Amino acid sequence: MEPEVTVGEFIDRLSRCDRDAVLRLAINPFFPMAHRLGDVLVGTDECGDSVVYIGESKEAEQFGPLPPEVAVALTWHEPVDAPPRMRRSARRSHTP
Template sequence: MTDNRLATVGDVIAALSAYDPTTPLRIAAQPGYPMEHHLARVVRTPDDAEGDGTPPTDPPVVWLGTGEQVGYLPASAADALGWSR
């Protein structure tokens, strides 16, 4: 499997720009037992975290949170991701 990491928000925006913005979005997880999930949240730490007033020292990171499990990942999606079923 080739590592085609999307390391920045700009990488994700560029990767998604080729698709119709009304296309449903899912997260594929667990290559050995592939499942699909809805995307639930997009947050950035430390900005979106509840803080105790201590100034943040870590650099900001944007997180994509999984939501409700949809079901098993279709074989065509697993194949496109390079995952064996």
């Protein structure tokens, strides 16, 4: 299991990003979706250590599936190609 990310590490990662870019939360590796962020709150865990929580917006707005390249970059999905499509005939025969 990977160690948890600290606030400092997260700030360092964010500092490499465009400050005007929209920030969304990617969740659920098996059905990856994007959510709008809400409040940032400080609490404590079961050991009494400080934990910062990033909440979902009050509207609980889900933007739909993550772009496939994001799910692949997160290593949640393998890169895949679209399946080949069968060419359909322009004419269809209708049998009465």
